[in-house]
Amino acid sequence: MEKQNAKAKGRISQKPLVVFLDEVTRSPMMVNILAIVTGLFLGGVIAALTTENVYVALKSSLVEGLKIALQAAWNTYKALFLGAFGDPQRIVTALQSGDWSQINRALSPLSESLVQATPYIFAGLAVALGFRVGLFNIGAEGQIFVGALAAVWAGVFIKGLPPIIHAPLALLIGGLGGAIWGLIPGWLKAKTGAHEVINTIMMNYIAFRLSEYLLTGVLRDPAKTTPISAPIERSAWIPRLFPYPNRFHVGFFIALFMAFLVYLLLFKTTWGFELRTVGANPNAARYAGMNIVRSMVITMALSGGLAGLAGANEVLGVNRNLGVAFSSGYGFDSIALALLGNSHPLGVVLASLLFGFLRNGAIQMQLTAGIPIDIISIIQAMILAFIAAPAIIRTIYRLKTPKEPEIRLQISSAGGSS
């Protein structure tokens, strides 16, 4: 980017505004932003199309129908916004009153969005790290499950430790569980060429069945009628920072720290350079004497570990026990996150914040406006499609093609030898 700007400054003959606009319309960021906008717009269209009143109004007149449709879309996003950020009016009155418990309550939607964003950050980093090394970890969902199972095991069955040791230990064990789940496909890929996409999908379902087995077996709380684990020991809890109902916990900062670590690893170490080279051009990496097998195995383990932390973080910081229907799609959404963030840790954090706000907003929207939460899956899928196929966005908005060819995600052939 900086290089491009410098080049642009060199072209004195052109007017600055023209150059600026030219740069903006060519930048890959523009596509991402427009992808989000378009996705949200189409989500509004779907919300309007599925409102029965619109069709009732359409019978009387077209204008009336459009009015109701606009209203339906507006209501959807209003509910989403209020759910994600809280009611601005309420926040202002709470701040004016100066009462801490009122401020806490008024700001709790905002902090809840951050709570929702936390597992997204971990899982998005997991997928992004894989992308950078040319590996497609589609198994974040399973790794999240195993991470959660391992963390719950550590949180329930290890007793008598002080919180300062127990909580990090449980988190670490969760990460380790996810790492093992990622390591197996990585090792299979490196040693036998078995494609990691298929293997991580298979590992996902093995993880689901394993969790059902454990939650109806050893991990199950005997006092409960539903298959749910016993509550985690208090000492293993990731501490929350504010009083009830605010669930904001330290995990958010751990996630940010992890993003920083991944950034350091990828861009500031020799080893990270090696990993990125393996991802960009495996043949060149092999020629340069880099150890591809080791890179793949370690990357998949780290990637799985990050996803495992997402699961561990959820059970230790938010749920404090583990039920059968625990992770709902964090793992698959994380693919969108990694792409939306251009597989860069900072980008992933920003994308995660967006998805966290969307998700929390949608939960509240379902409660207040009666619009099923699944609408955000539709929006997310469309955003993902637009980012993956920038040509669609460029055609719709008549954007110019970038000067440098876009980096495409390359993965080798599935199945057997690669």
Place this chain on the structure above:
Amino acid sequence: MTTQTMTKSATSYISPTRERVMGVLFLIVAAAIWVFFIRNTTPGLETTFGMTPGGSQVQTPDWVFETYTALNILLFLSIALAVYQLVRGFKRYTNLVLGLISGFFIFAFLAWGASGLSLNLAGLLRVMVIRSVPLTLGAFSGILCERSGVFNIAIEGMMLTAAFCAALFGSLVNIWFGLLTAMLSGLLLGGVLAILAIKYKVNQIIAGTVINIFATGLTSFLSAKFLQKYQYLNNPGRFPTWDVPGLSQIPFIGPVFFSHNLFVYAMYILLIVLTVALFYTRWGLRLRSVGEHPKAADTLGIQVNRTRYMAVLLGGTMAGFAGAYFILGSVGRFDEVLTAGRGFIALAAMIFGNWNPFGAFGAGLLFGFADSLAGKLTILRVPIHNKFLEMAPYIVTMIVLAGIIGRGQPPAAGGQPYEKE
């Protein structure tokens, strides 16, 4: 390897190392039969296999035998096969013998689990056939796409959308219209996959993921918004069971294989049609050549991208048909995410079946059997949790993929968009 896969005889060569590995594997199976089953069986107990599925008109007498003797016969046969494999080798029949030995092991397992009890074997196998339908049809969808060089991990999403359409439009009009719209919705999503993958050259895994997330979101959204509120929109009815005249009267085999609804017979027919079309017609050769070596195909005047579009659209329609099964051939009503990962087991069946319709059918039956058996485990006195049996399809797929016992041969150009130079 690229050229080898074009000829069907490529798989017939078995290296000497692999012959020996297989021999040892057969011995291990024999040892497992002895260690797990024979040692834990009390001599004198009898196993009873019911040979008539519940509710069937065609009666077949129960099959009663002494467990201990039967297990010893199986052990003897396994050892004999293993010894022959190690001494002479079965050469190109090795995979067939592997299947036979696996069959022995499963039979020994059932005989041991049901010793002193009665197990309805016919019912078990009948359910196996029923459960295999979406897996096999889904795998056919995958085969059509991947043989042409386009990964389709969106089978799950396509089936889910099709199931929704079958429920909704089947209720609004009739089941035939439901079936039609289900297939059309599959066609439509196939079109989305094709346009993303071929025109926009999107990474095919991501394109598939887009469809999966979208399908899950859309069907759950619409179901929560409409189907749960208006129950009459979610009551399409089902295709009736139809006995094949003549064939359904065969004892044991008739009720197990030839007393089903439309979807099962469609599976049999599509199995033949797809095999012939892919391997014995010019159309199939072109489709496969595009998936193996698009550049060579292009040089010979085959339109690569048009062929791929056609294959993916057909694959989508097939997945749509598989999705309709869930509603019109099975439960008769739509619930959120009712496919529950069967699209991915179908993917596994495709790989396990080596991108081959008959292989996929076999894998579908095997995975269907695991599913069917998981439901019956509680009847047997077996110390295995049914969740582990449900994991089995995924684990064996990983084993096959890793090439530990035989390696699959995926289409060489799978996943790569084709750009004309």
